[in-house]
Amino acid sequence: MAQLNVFLCFLVLLSFTSFCQGAKWWCVADEWATDVTLSAFLDRACNRGYCIDIKPGKPCFLPPTIRSHASYVLNLMYTRTSKCPPHLGIRVQNDPSYGRCKYR
Secondary structure, eight states: OHHHHHHHHHHHHHHHHHHHHOOOOEEEEOTTSOHHHHHHHHHHHHHTTOOGGGSTTSTTOOSOOHHHHHHHHHHHHHHHHSOOOTTTEEEESSOOOBTTBOOO
16 A cells, blocks of 8 residues: 555656646647638738748648648747637647647
8 A cells, every 4th residue: 555655646746747847738720620710710820921831842831731731820829829729729749740840
């Protein structure tokens, strides 16, 4: 029983340490968001200058899908505002970066 208590205390301490260090979060397109909704979002975001890295030849252009581009732009906006719109995005702890496309 004492070993179990020590183990449980260790788990609590480990959880607390991770929480205090601040886990890294990203905002990506929610699987339930439609392409129509994500496309409208991208139109607005691109008009505000958020789409530089998803243009042809840029690191995050491939794959050239609405969902992939929306995920990158959602996260870029998230890094600036700390807001992940619930009807468009979802917060994740797995880094969505791939190849040369680095999510901040």
